[in-house]
Amino acid sequence: MSKKEYRNSLKSKAAIKQAVVSLLSKTKDFYSITVSDVCLEANLNRGTFYNHYANIGEVANDIENDLMLGMTATWAESRHSDASIANFITTVTGKLIENEVAYKRLVDYIPNYFFEDLKSKFLSEIEPDFRKNGTLSDYAKATIEILSSGIVSLYLDYFQGRSHSSLTEIQDYCIKVVYAVLKARNND
Numbered sequence: 742m743s744k745k746e747y748r749n750s751l752k753s754k755a756a757i758k759q760a761v762v763s764l765l766s767k768t769k770d771f772y773s774i775t776v777s778d779v780c781l782e783a784n785l786n787r788g789t790f791y792n793h794y795a796n797i798g799e800v801a802n803d804i805e806n807d808l809m810l811g812m813t814a815t816w817a818e819s820r821h822s823d824a825s826i827a828n829f830i831t832t833v834t835g836k837l838i839e840n841e842v843a844y845k846r847l848v849d850y851i852p853n854y855f856f857e858d859l860k861s862k863f864l865s866e867i868e869p870d871f872r873k874n875g876t877l878s879d880y881a882k883a884t885i886e887i888l889s890s891g892i893v894s895l896y897l898d899y900f901q902g903r904s905h906s907s908l909t910e911i912q913d914y915c916i917k918v919v920y921a922v923l924k925a926r927n928n929d
Contacts, residue, residue: 834912
């Protein structure tokens, strides 16, 4: 594949993904969006769509993958300067703010594994701080599961319109709670 073909392919896929996000803001229902709607919105023909995707669900999966890859890359980059939990939460929140419009439109249609993946990332970042003498007790495991589930749930509630807090406020609450739990744990 030549560079021009590759560039055109990337542009077509980007146009398709942007069209789906745009249509979600108009129709409010992912399942009512058709390939024809996407092609019209993206100014592409159906053949171009089918060269890249078999259906609209694949587009949603691709959007979700892009969002998660972006978040992971941003965290990996920022981690070199500061590997703290606060920096992790701040970095994730910054990426969520950056893609806020897309998340709000897609939250009900993104596969559940996106949120499981986010929870898993929180777990892996929080876990080292809960180890004592290199081991993780059952109580510590339960604690970080509760923290990770709660943190992801707060963000999910925000994107589903069930929170009155801003993303920055949620970020600050999460940091305070994690550090309060760590402080209490260290005082045990």
